[in-house]
Amino acid sequence: MTTVSAAPSRLSVATASLRHVLFALQASLIAMVVGWVLDVPATLGIGLFTEQFLVASVGVALALGFLLIRSNGTRSERVPWYDVVAALIGLAACLYVAVDYPKLINELVYRPWDGVIVASAIVLLTIEATRRTAGNALTIVILALCVYALLGYLLPGEFASRPVSLTRLAVYLGVDSNALLGAPLQVAAIVIVPFVLMGQILTRAGGGDFFTDISMAMMGRFRGGSAKIAVVGSAFFGMVSGSAVANVASVGTITIPLMKRSGFPATVAGAIEAVGSTGGQLMPPVMGAAAFLMAEYLQTSYAEVMIAATLPAILYYAALFIQVDLEAASRGIVGAPVASLPRVGKVLRDGWFFPIPFVVLVLGLTRWNLQAEYAALISAAVLLVLAMTIGYRGRRLSLRDAIDAIVSTGGAVVDIIVICAAAGLVIGVLNLTGVAFGLTMQLLAVSGNDLNVLLLVTAAVAIVLGMGMPTVGVYVILATLAAPALVKAGVSPMQAHMFVMYFGMMSMVTPPVALAAFAAANIAGANFWKTGWLAARIGWCAYLVPFLFAYSPSLLMTGTATDVVLTFVTALMGVGLGSAAVVGYLRARLSPAIRVACAIGGVLLLIPVDMFASAWLVNVIGFAVAMA
Numbered sequence: 001m002t003t004v005s006a007a008p009s010r011l012s013v014a015t016a017s018l019r020h021v022l023f024a025l026q027a028s029l030i031a032m033v034v035g036w037v038l039d040v041p042a043t044l045g046i047g048l049f050t051e052q053f054l055v056a057s058v059g060v061a062l063a064l065g066f067l068l069i070r071s072n073g074t075r076s077e078r079v080p081w082y083d084v085v086a087a088l089i090g091l092a093a094c095l096y097v098a099v100d101y102p103k104l105i106n107e108l109v110y111r112p113w114d115g116v117i118v119a120s121a122i123v124l125l126t127i128e129a130t131r132r133t134a135g136n137a138l139t140i141v142i143l144a145l146c147v148y149a150l151l152g153y154l155l156p157g158e159f160a161s162r163p164v165s166l167t168r169l170a171v172y173l174g175v176d177s178n179a180l181l182g183a184p185l186q187v188a189a190i191v192i193v194p195f196v197l198m199g200q201i202l203t204r205a206g207g208g209d210f211f212t213d214i215s216m217a218m219m220g221r222f223r224g225g226s227a228k229i230a231v232v233g234s235a236f237f238g239m240v241s242g243s244a245v246a247n248v249a250s251v252g253t254i255t256i257p258l259m260k261r262s263g264f265p266a267t268v269a270g271a272i273e274a275v276g277s278t279g280g281q282l283m284p285p286v287m288g289a290a291a292f293l294m295a296e297y298l299q300t301s302y303a304e305v306m307i308a309a310t311l312p313a314i315l316y317y318a319a320l321f322i323q324v325d326l327e328a329a330s331r332g333i334v335g336a337p338v339a340s341l342p343r344v345g346k347v348l349r350d351g352w353f354f355p356i357p358f359v360v361l362v363l364g365l366t367r368w369n370l371q372a373e374y375a376a377l378i379s380a381a382v383l384l385v386l387a388m389t390i391g392y393r394g395r396r397l398s399l400r401d402a403i404d405a406i407v408s409t410g411g412a413v414v415d416i417i418v419i420c421a422a423a424g425l426v427i428g429v430l431n432l433t434g435v436a437f438g439l440t441m442q443l444l445a446v447s448g449n450d451l452n453v454l455l456l457v458t459a460a461v462a463i464v465l466g467m468g469m470p471t472v473g474v475y476v477i478l479a480t481l482a483a484p485a486l487v488k489a490g491v492s493p494m495q496a497h498m499f500v501m502y503f504g505m506m507s508m509v510t511p512p513v514a515l516a517a518f519a520a521a522n523i524a525g526a527n528f529w530k531t532g533w534l535a536a537r538i539g540w541c542a543y544l545v546p547f548l549f550a551y552s553p554s555l556l557m558t559g560t561a562t563d564v565v566l567t568f569v570t571a572l573m574g575v576g577l578g579s580a581a582v583v584g585y586l587r588a589r590l591s592p593a594i595r596v597a598c599a600i601g602g603v604l605l606l607i608p609v610d611m612f613a614s615a616w617l618v619n620v621i622g623f624a625v626a627m628a
Contacts, residue, residue, distance in 0.1 A: 002377050015077050022067060025412025029060045032574030033193045037373045051105075051181045051242040051463070052098045057189040058122070058180070059094025060410075061417040063087040065129040067412060068411060073132055086125060093121040104326060108175055111167045119174030123425065126180065130422040133415040135619070137469040137513075138422055141477070145429040146173075152433055161433035172432055179428025180421050184476055185298045188413070188420035191292045191302075194376035196416070197409045198357065199286075201380055205387035205397050209505035211236035217344040224328020225335035227272050228260040230255035231321050234276030235283055244471075244516040245279030248523070256524045263333040270524035271509075271534035275320055278508045278539070280314045281471055282501075286363050290417055290475040290504065292372065293423075294497050297479050302372040303365040308494055308556040311568055312545050315555075315575055321540035322579040329437045330585040351392045357383040375600040416472070423476035430480055443485040451489045455550055458482045459503045459543075466507020474504035486550070495550050502546040509535040540582055541575055544606065552608035559610060567608040570619045601625030 020049060031054065035041070041048050070076050095163040096118050096333075108115050140216040149169055152161030160255030173179045212233050219228035230251070237251050252273040259269035281288030284306040291309065328334075357379040384405075387397040397405075429435075447454035461482060466474040478500035486496035495596040511532035521531035522625040536543075549555035554567040580586045581598035590598065604622025609615050 018067065018077060018079060018350055022064065022411070023407060025060050025064050025067075026407045029057060029064070029410040029413070030059060030193070030197065030406055032060070033189060034197075034377065037194060037377055049101055049105075050186065051175075052090060052101045053176055054181045054185050054189055055094045055101070055175075056098040057417060058099070058126070058185065058421055059091045061121075061414050061421075062090030062094065062125050062129055064411060065133060065418055066090065066125075068414065069129075069132045070627045071132065073135070081424075086128070089121055090125040090129075093118040093125075097122070101175075104175065108171050108227055110160075111171055114174065115171055117168050120170040122174040122180065123170055126418065126421050126425065129418045133418050134422070134470050134473065138386045138419070138473045141465075141469070141473075142422060142425050142429075145426060145433075146354060149429050149433050149434070152435075159569075161435055162411045164432055169429075169432065173425050173428045176428065178431055180424040182424040182427055182539040184293055184420040184472070185417070185426070187292045187296050187424065188289065188417050189588040191373045191376075192289050193409065193413050193421075194380060195286055195292075195374045196413050197406065198361075198376050198380040198383060200409045200412060201383050201387065201397075201402070201405045202354070202357075204401050205354075205383065206351070206392035206395060207354055208237060208250065210257075210347065210354050210392055212251070213347045214344070214351070217342045217347050221335040221338050222325075223261075223335055224264075224324050225331050226255065226258040226333075227324040228262060228270070228321065229274045229330060230269075230273050231317065231324055234273065234280060235317050236244055237280065241519040244278040244281060245276075245519050247280050248273055248516050248519040250434060251277065252520055256520065260524065261580065262336070264327075265529045266526035267521075270329065270520035270526045270531040271517065271538050272320070272324060272536045273523075274509050274514070274520040274531065275539045276317075277520070278505060278516050279313065279316045279320070279542075281505050282309055282316060283363070284310050285358060287421070288505075289472045290501050293472065293503060294419075294478070295372070295476060297483075297499060298493050300494075301365070301369075304494075308498060308558070309573075310557050310566075311557060312498070312549060314540075314568075315571055316542050316543055318572060319575045319579050322537060322576050323371060323583050326580060326583040326585045330583065330589070350394075351388040353390050354383075354392075356386060364589045389545065419470050419472050423473055426473070426477055427480055439481045441486065443482065444488060447485075451491070451550075454485060454489050454558075455499070455547060458486060458500060459546070462500055462503035463507045463510050466504050468509070469507070470541060471501075471505050471508065474507060475501050478504055491550055492558075494556060495553055498556060499546045499550050502542060506536075506539060506542050509539050511536065537582060539579065544578075544603075548606060548608055550612070552611040554608050554610050563608075563610045566619075567610070570605045570607075570609065570622070573626060574601075574602045574605030574607075574622065577605060577622075597628075 036053050066083045067079055068075055094118065104115055127139060127142055146169065148161060148166045150166060154165040215229040219225050219232055233251050233255060234247055242362060245284055256269045256273050259272065260266055287309060291305050292302060295305045323425065360382050361375050361379040364370040364378060365372060384402060388402060391397060433527040443454060443457065447457055462474060462478050465477055479497055483496040483500050486499065488495055508514060509532065511529065514532040517530050517532040517535045521528040553559055555562045557564055577598050579603060581595045584590050584595055601622045604618050607615050607618045607627065609619060
């Protein structure tokens, strides 16, 4: 009996100890980030390099990653000894660099043995942590680039790279501010973490329930109301989560069964939720991590990126909403009984304070010209106070819940920090080998300096690279390799980077590897392949609109007010007509000839008025087709 009871006792003690360690690591990570954003070290008279903060953050994230995530990518409280060792080595190596960085940075050119060892450990553990959090695709890309860096000088002609030694590669990737400790990691640790903190507090305070309730109250009584709840709810929640798969996993568990019960087939329900959740990465005011990286690449404010993304995001969700409405009409799916739905007035009375932090965020970004991370922290603080004093439906956030929400952010951002560190490795290899500049020239040569061909090639590359890779990783690679070619071809930097981000994002619903569609199909119990292709069809607008704003910046709110308004109005009409063509229904089933006419009219209306000299005439023809 003693032997039998001892094992569970030891296991429970080990589990309790692990929880304490995880709590301490998560709290330390959040404390470091908040302290850095609030400039606490300078206030205390402590001079620190940004790289010291970044490498310390990576160390804590690596320790959390190996303690939380097993080698097969699952999460478990049973931690093998080798994961504990990996966590300790990662934390120790990063803290060593953080403490000794001022001295190391001057000696690394000579590649001292201690610098080589710790840099190698950091790089290898980051690659393994990337495999666990982001899957094999990004890992394979990093390893292939490392092999190319070491052996690329043996390749013939224009494919050859500069010769790089193993020690030089390890030191550069692990410690240099142009590689792992570069811009992607800086954005992740300093900018994105405060936004995730705001999202965690919002979720604990009942924000998810509020957005679901308001979506049901607003849309539930209309035809196809369950699917419209999914669209609106995914847009609301996506503004905070910024992750397509996380959005599907949270919102989809409610909306997909709701759609199935109302009459939508499982495949359609999964596809609608996948497309709705994917658009969250583009929905202002809080977009996905790639948007923050874009601001860093373009050396502009996040507010500028947010403004530029507004009209395309509205068109994206308008197309989805219209298709859902027409799909419901074609299937005879009616709304839910009004008596069974929450009342808009009551929902707003209970949760009237939830929009306030978003108003503070937008004002902070646009009017007060605050840095994005500072505005997010202020908004999170406002939300925390409101949730603890008012609460949703009378349920105030307790002090314990508030602490849990803040600390749990440390675990929620592990994936983002690791992936952005991996993105830094990609940039480092590209810089070290000089392949980035060479590939830009090759893209221009392959396209024959024809912008049409270059855009098509870039879109295809973005979707292929995005298969199984997180949007952040795809965006970093394309922003480094493809966006410069678009800029050289005459596209403005904002247009070029928004173009590659859109197609990187759409890889989430584009087969054969469509992570958001796979997650939605799993919840719906539907065939993955059919769900993926249906999601790609429903998301047709996102494959077309980037080409339009690549030729004309008016869709990105650049240009005269007249051009922007006319372009947006005609584009909305085009989206409506194009959606009818895709669904094959308007007031009744459309014949093949009418569907073709609708498609042509929709495309003509989508053409921006300032795209070329006679674009207005094209819009008039499209309008005539629509009226006919």
